[in-house]
Amino acid sequence: MSEAIDLPVASPGPARLGNRVWTLVAALLGLVLIAGIAIGAPMLGSLGIAPDFSARLAEPSLAHWFGTDPFGHDMLARTVHGLNVSLWVGLVAASISVVIATALAIFAATCGRWADAVVAFLVDTAMGLPHLVLLILISFALGGGTTAVIIAVAVTHWPRLTRILRAEILQLRQADFIIAARRMGRSWGHIGFRHILPHLWPQILVGLVLLFPHAILHEAALTFLGFGLEPSRPAIGVLLADSLRYLMAGKWWLGLFPGLCLLMLVLCFDAIGNGLRLLADPRQGQL
Amino acid sequence: MLEARDISFAYGRAAPVLSGVSLGVGRGEIVGLSGPSGCGKSTLARLLAGYLTSRSGAVLVDGAAPAKGWSPVQYVHQAAYLSVDPRWRIGAILDEAGPVDEALRNQLGVSRRWFERYPHEISGGELQRVVLLRALGPRTRYLVADEVSAMLDPITQVEVWQALQARAGAGLGILAISHGDALLERVATRRLHLEAGRLLPVSGSATKAIGNAGSPQCGKWPLEPANLPA
Numbered sequence: 001m002s003e004a005i006d007l008p009v010a011s012p013g014p015a016r017l018g019n020r021v022w023t024l025v026a027a028l029l030g031l032v033l034i035a036g037i038a039i040g041a042p043m044l045g046s047l048g049i050a051p052d053f054s055a056r057l058a059e060p061s062l063a064h065w066f067g068t069d070p071f072g073h074d075m076l077a078r079t080v081h082g083l084n085v086s087l088w089v090g091l092v093a094a095s096i097s098v099v100i101a102t103a104l105a106i107f108a109a110t111c112g113r114w115a116d117a118v119v120a121f122l123v124d125t126a127m128g129l130p131h132l133v134l135l136i137l138i139s140f141a142l143g144g145g146t147t148a149v150i151i152a153v154a155v156t157h158w159p160r161l162t163r164i165l166r167a168e169i170l171q172l173r174q175a176d177f178i179i180a181a182r183r184m185g186r187s188w189g190h191i192g193f194r195h196i197l198p199h200l201w202p203q204i205l206v207g208l209v210l211l212f213p214h215a216i217l218h219e220a221a222l223t224f225l226g227f228g229l230e231p232s233r234p235a236i237g238v239l240l241a242d243s244l245r246y247l248m249a250g251k252w253w254l255g256l257f258p259g260l261c262l263l264m265l266v267l268c269f270d271a272i273g274n275g276l277r278l279l280a281d282p283r284q285g286q287l
Numbered sequence: 288m289l290e291a292r293d294i295s296f297a298y299g300r301a302a303p304v305l306s307g308v309s310l311g312v313g314r315g316e317i318v319g320l321s322g323p324s325g326c327g328k329s330t331l332a333r334l335l336a337g338y339l340t341s342r343s344g345a346v347l348v349d350g351a352a353p354a355k356g357w358s359p360v361q362y363v364h365q366a367a368y369l370s371v372d373p374r375w376r377i378g379a380i381l382d383e384a385g386p387v388d389e390a391l392r393n394q395l396g397v398s399r400r401w402f403e404r405y406p407h408e409i410s411g412g413e414l415q416r417v418v419l420l421r422a423l424g425p426r427t428r429y430l431v432a433d434e435v436s437a438m439l440d441p442i443t444q445v446e447v448w449q450a451l452q453a454r455a456g457a458g459l460g461i462l463a464i465s466h467g468d469a470l471l472e473r474v475a476t477r478r479l480h481l482e483a484g485r486l487l488p489v490s491g492s493a494t495k496a497i498g499n500a501g502s503p504q505c506g507k508w509p510l511e512p513a514n515l516p517a
């Protein structure tokens with residue numbers, strides 16, 4: 001018996017702690033960058049919106065880090081404006097998607113076999129159709145513009161999360177501690193809010209954060225193809241579409257910097273999403 | 288009386304686990320149920336406690352079908368960690384069943400220091416005592432105890448069964464399911480054996496024929512802590 005107790009205890013691995021710290025640092029850095037864009041864009045005012053014909057198509061320099069476009073707009077300011085637009089479109093669209101996914105998952109898992117079959121059919125149909133085609137069709141049918149893009153992105157991004165949440169709820173419904181709560185006279189309402197929802201929160205939160213980059217990329221793609229936001233708004237998709245005409249003329253900075261910044265923003269959300277997923281695990285979650 | 292009347296059960300399309308089983312547990316009685324692994328003891332327990340619904344037959348509690356609200360039949364099984372929400376603290380887990388009975392808490396050896404911890408932060412044996420405390424609310428009239436003491440150390444086993452016997456003395460009906468014949472021999476007022484989906488009564492002479500009742504350590508199973516070797 002004493003041998004079992006005296007076994008050398010594995011030292012708390014510094015590598016694991018290091019991983020955790022890196023996860024947190026990466027997620028925080030992402031959050032700071034995103035916050036910077038959200039706060040920075042309104043502070044820029046008309047910088048990047050008002051034309052300045054004295055500095056047309058200037059190469060990147062200390063005065064204009066990302067160069068300027070044919071109207072003399074500062075591309076750094078325009079990129080920040082564009083990322084801000086992407087941020088809000090992504091936030092609203094992803095939030096609506098998550099609400100749809102959660103509602104459908106609860107409906108499917110709690111309202112009987114028919115409800116489950118209907119939701120499964122909807123999920124399969126939505127996942128079977130090519131994503132971008134569906135996006136274009138919806139956005140086109142709604143006449144384009146910010147609202148149309150938000151609706152189009154929101155109603156095409158729920159199926160994957162719906163599947164995950166539905167499976168989670170079905171598994172929980174069979175769990176002994178849920179049946180025990182029922183046998184202690186607790187209502188399904190109480191069980192739903194006190195037992196099931198806390199188990200779904202990590203999935204919902206991570207789902208939301210990981211939907212963000214998807215929504216942002218699709219918004220940019222739609223706008224780039226001309227079915228999205230108004231050409232007058234400095235969205236990333238608009239900037240990239242405009243840059244095409246000048247790329248052949250060697251004005252590389254018009255497309256490179258907005259594209260790279262979009263990639264950075266997407267990676268920031270990815271870092272936060274993955275960080276949350278790791279931290280939300282109840283056994284790993286104790287720092 | 289907690290009654291099972293002619294109940295049958297099968298998982299999916301598989302062959303029935305139980306066919307036409309009838310059983311009664313009276314108030315204040317401890318009925319010991321034994322049987323080989325996989326013979327349907329836990330299935331019978333879950334049917335009695337309302338965790339499963341039988342194909343045919345009925346489960347009656349004091350002559351009536353179980354009503355909504357707190358079930359007078361509570362079920363505690365071996366895997367305590369499955370019976371509690373892993374995201375709740377022990378205090379919240381106990382509160383879900385109503386105010387904690389302090390006397391019973393002391394008798395079962397549930398410490399107040401655990402209340403701030405999560406289920407995975409206390410041991411399996413400690414958690415089992417928490418689950419028992421939760422199940423033994425004032426409205427519980429019958430307890431289906433499925434191998435409840437299998438994971439406890441001998442001293443705690445004695446304490447837990449003393450507490451349960453005291454409860455039985457106050458009118459709680461207990462169906463004690465165990466592989467341990469010695470345990471059932473000591474605590475049960477009546478014994479049953481389940482085999483091939485049928486229940487058989489166990490009389491004093493039949494006890495020896497079943498399992499390892501004759502093995503040397505069985506007779507020495509200590510009910511008093513004082514009986515334990517130092």
